[in-house]
Amino acid sequence: MQDVLAANENTAEENAKLFGNKRVFVINLMASPGAGKTSFILRTIAALRDTYSIAVIEGDLASKVDAEKIKAQGIPSIQINTGGGCHLEAGMIRQAVDHLDLDEVDLLIIENVGNLVCPADFTLGESARVLILSVPEGDDKPLKYPFIFKGSDILIVNKVDMLELTDFNMEHLEEVVVSLNPAVKIVPLSCRTGDGFDAWFLWIKERLVDNHSRM
């Protein structure tokens, strides 16, 4: 297992160099099944597509449901089927980007396999790790899946439109998340209504501008 992780790290570093040279900002998007990863990507595409060119890599066990939703938007989308594998690895990304013209991409969004455990161990060469937790999953998830919460740059708390149907306590969640990961940015929003997305758009635009303007 240690060997697998070390080999993955090496490939991830090569990916990161490639993305750096091509000035592509790369998001590794992680979440439980059904937390709203694809809806989140679709809203992000709608808001940014006029300013930035976007591509998507979709990781799935077997289907191509999500990749087709992205393609329907006219956005380049590469499907990786892991054949049952529980996470993406850096080598899969390396192969997938061969099918993209990275010179034409500002933002590459990688939708990882729905899983709060295994993706935490496999870096892909990404610029940022974006984790989505959805309100119906409950505010106790950071304590139960601490590794993935520790390793994320920004936590999206999706489905806030369902707050009143649950006993989810946002203050309690924030307290626990910050105790695990003091640097993390937390953004509550709803992919269904669009509420709260402004904070996410500011966060990602700031990084896209920085990524373009650096020497």
Next chain:
Amino acid sequence: MQDVLAANENTAEENAKLFGNKRVFVINLMASPGAGKTSFILRTIAALRDTYSIAVIEGDLASKVDAEKIKAQGIPSIQINTGGGCHLEAGMIRQAVDHLDLDEVDLLIIENVGNLVCPADFTLGESARVLILSVPEGDDKPLKYPFIFKGSDILIVNKVDMLELTDFNMEHLEEVVVSLNPAVKIVPLSCRTGDGFDAWFLWIKERLVDNHSRM
């Protein structure tokens, strides 16, 4: 990986023999994080505890939140922390049951790590595989995580009280699930309101009676 799976199968067979000798009916309870596994166990305990003696094994990455909720009910509860591992294995169950008096247990519920991928590959020696999908996760999950849906004996569709806040289509879900797994029983219910639990209680009671009465 093939060796790991084969070794696990062997230990699982030994577990199954032990459970058979002791006439313990064993559930392997699987779901995404936040689908409602622990709430489901608590409702099951409340309904069956006067008739059957119940024990619980809690699989978690690191915390003991769930095991403490079970212990608060006065039910024997063993915590397995996988230290980041994404699923339970038969060997972990073998060790955990050393801490239980199986002669005094009718129903052993094993709460697997919250994950729709990896637990599908590792049988534990269980009598039945119970899978929970919750409505907010969406009705497209069987297509995206087919392996775990194929391998389950009963599918609990939890959080039906949230149906009207989503575009979840129960008929569509049932169609897809049955196409993957024609023998599966599907039970929609709500751990929050208690609606729909009767069908689950009937299902499990029938199996507990059979398990006791066989030669």
